[in-house]
Amino acid sequence: MSTTSINNHHQTNQIFVYGTLKRGFPNHYLLENLTASNDAVFMGGYKTLNSYPLVCGPLGIPFLINIPGSGHRIKGELYSVSGRALTRLDELEGISRGHYERLPLEVVTEEKGDPRVMVVEAYFGHRDFGEEMWRKNEEIGMEEYLDKMGEKYVRVENRDVGLNLKDYIRVYLQSNE
Template sequence: EFHPRVLETRRRETMGGGHNKKLIFVYGTLKRNQPNHFLLEDLISKNDAVFVGQRTTRLQYPLVTGLYGIPYLINQSGSGKRIRGELYSVSNRGLARLDELEGIRAEHYERLPIEVVEEEEESNGVVSAEAYFAHRRFGERLWEKKGMCGMCEFGENDGVLYVRPKDRPRFSSVLDEIEDFVSSTTD
């Protein structure tokens, strides 16, 4: 019988999708007990992802919810709060599926570098990872439109407000609706 850390190390070493693995920090609907976690569960079952642990951003970032309860991390370090989330090691195959869910090609989100630490640590154990940020076309304007008031964690109560794509109106895209929202002059 092996110690849990030995088992975790072996699991990481045998993870599918090639040797190039990325550390991905998730803060919203991909976290455990959230609506889109099923994707990470599927990736884990296929050895394309491994849960590393709970992490917090080293720097402060804005985290807001937009239309349909969709969470957005805004690439504006120094504003907002330190964000709590989860860190996963993901294979190239798994990363392609996450990028598809997050709408990278559609410019809904963009995957960018971020530094995270174990809960409550300030400087020890800083890890470089990547996270899905609101695309630069609308991120900062969304933060301003939300009154520059964010949260430190997307919790289970926030996840209840999330509307799955299949349940959203078909007449327009989320990106069109975001653009309308951030461009409107009324609150």
């Protein structure tokens, strides 16, 4: 399926997902729904061109940290999405609440042969806590968010109603664990 079949094809964006939005993970249902409504198209497996930190924070939530040259080249998936889909993804990722920032990123296809480099966007842990989270993880990151990490993920409906994600992040960063 070509990206021109996406609703609002004049507003297509490419989004690199590396965590709970990937196929087989807890938030992938959103991309499945967006694909069913022609607001998203799976483009394949991709990897970041440069190294970045990827850490697992509180509640089993993955955070890509905007420190190019640190960490690993991150494996993930690329989707072409409509403007409507981008709005839904931004809501899920808490852009307006300061949970994540959507920033440009260079990725390359994982296919052998003629690798294609693209400038896309990804959701990075917000700058207010990203670098601190990297230090909290002793500057040890992962190359890919895997099933065993996804099993630790706590869905929004199962979280303490009195806390928002920034509260969980603050407690996590202040803990001695």
